[in-house]
Amino acid sequence: MLHISLHLVVPLAVVGLFFKKDWKIAYFIMLSTMLVDLDHLLANPIYDPNRCSIGFHPLHQPWFIAFYFILSFYPKTRFIGVGLVIHMVLDAIDCYPISFL
Numbered sequence: 001m002l003h004i005s006l007h008l009v010v011p012l013a014v015v016g017l018f019f020k021k022d023w024k025i026a027y028f029i030m031l032s033t034m035l036v037d038l039d040h041l042l043a044n045p046i047y048d049p050n051r052c053s054i055g056f057h058p059l060h061q062p063w064f065i066a067f068y069f070i071l072s073f074y075p076k077t078r079f080i081g082v083g084l085v086i087h088m089v090l091d092a093i094d095c096y097p098i099s100f101l
């Protein structure tokens with residue numbers, strides 16, 4: 001549950017810090033980037049709390065992450081890119097068994 005709440009709270013914090021002017025649209029787009037997790041539907045089991053998503057699911061591959069990073073540099077795709085990068089960072093936290101949270 002903590003993981004999912006981070007996916008809601010962290011984008012909100014980023015929007016509040018950097019995109020105050022357009023926070024509604026920015027937050028909406030960033031929440032929409034959670035749709036990348038639809039690739040989990042291809043996995044079996046669909047959800048496994050002990051699995052590392054990065055490098056496992058089709059849309060969580062390193063070259064896609066590089067692409068999301070590039071998206072965040074272009075004004076038109078910035079919110080999508082930033083949202084996806086945040087998503088990948090949060091997913092990556094799950095890849096380290098040392099639980100500091």
Ligand SMILES: [Zn+2]
Nearest residue numbers: 036037053091
């Ligand atoms: Zn994910």
